[in-house]
Amino acid sequence: MRNKIPCSAERLGLLDPQMIQAVSEASAFQIAQQYLTENRVRIAEADDAQITSAVIGNAGLYEQTIRLKDGHLLSKCSCTLSEEPMCRHCIGVLLEYHRWSQPKPNADAPQESPPPNQAAHFVNRKTAGNTSSIAEVKLSDVVKFMEWLPSATTAIQAQGQLPDPPQCDSPEVSAWTHAICHLAEGRRTSDQAATRLRAEMRDRETHVRRVTQELQASMDEVKAAQMTAEELRLKIATYEDRLTKVAKLATEMVTCEAQLQLAASDLLQQDSQFEKIAGSIKEIAQTLIATAKPMLKDSE
Ligand SMILES: [Zn+2]
Incomplete structure (x- = not known):
């Protein structure tokens, strides 16, 4: 403007x-x-x-x-x-x-360095x-600074230690070198912090990997336990089935036993009737013999 x-x-x-x-x-x-x-x-x-x-x-x-x-x-x-x-x-x-x-204020005095x-x-x-x-900035200081700058730049790029800054009378030039040293120091601190963080992250990744493996192992165990439980359940079902059959057989056996007892008592009854009949037949036979004897004597 x-x-x-x-x-x-x-x-x-x-x-x-x-x-x-x-x-x-x-x-x-x-x-x-x-x-x-x-x-x-x-x-x-x-x-x-x-x-x-x-x-x-x-x-x-x-x-x-x-x-x-x-x-x-x-x-x-x-x-x-x-x-x-x-x-x-x-x-x-x-x-x-x-x-x-x-x-x-002291204009008469020889020229002093400015405030x-x-x-x-x-x-x-x-x-x-x-x-x-x-010249408020000494040329010699600027030259020192310019000579120092390339090696400082190289050190910063290589993340190494800065070379010692030049000793300068000019506060301005000293401020430049201080600013660069300060920035380099800040960057080194940041790099160290970054390295530390990376190491921490690696540790955490290892930890997470181990926890994941443990979790996987636990899940496998749970799965195996579930399979065992399923097998046991099937076996129990089979045994229950067999028990039901055994109970049914036992009931049938009880029924059979009762029937056998009935049959046995029938047989016993029939046996006594046979004995009675046999007794009767025996009596008849004796009677016949007794009747027949005199008749035989008569015929002689
Ligand atoms: Zn303007």
Whole structure:
């Protein structure tokens, strides 16, 4: 987005926060202050007439160019926000530039390292009529970092131990190495946790397999017991059948015995009648003999 605001200031450094706030949308100004607090504004090059910068926004990095020209403040940002008359990024850059361009309390003293909040800029700072530059990040530190980075990358890819980070004077470079070491350490911890979890899962799988086998064995036993029970049931049924038959036979035997007793008593009765008849016949025979004897004597 581009914007053009009438502005009577002669130098960008004269635009103080109150003035910036007066022309800004309240929400955009508030977010810009937040960006400042979070150190997300990077002034790449600046003088009192022009600032080139970048801001780490919520959705990426945006680049800005802000100029004072012909009584106007011209701002350009690579974002697509519709905040008027300036986006939060340009407001953040102006606030940062104002803070940065204020004279240091000990301006007479030799140039000291910048305060921590400003140490994070890649800056070639040019002031009006003064072209001296201050490298806030030491080039030697950057070189050390770049030399360290390939071996660190290799170690991270191989999941090995990181090489010792370089000793740097620049807090920014130290922050980079610390961030990488921190990430690598986090990843190593995660890998260890993953390995531990995998081992636990393997143990549990073994346990589940063993329990499954035991269950299978128990089911086989139950099945065998069921078969035995079925066989026993069949045998019992057979025995019951046989018992029924035996009971029937016993009843029939009792009946037969009674019939035999009846037959026997009949026989006994008939026997006595035979004896009586035999006695009668004997008597008749004796009578006949007795009758016949005298008759025989007479005939002689
Ligand atoms: Zn913007």
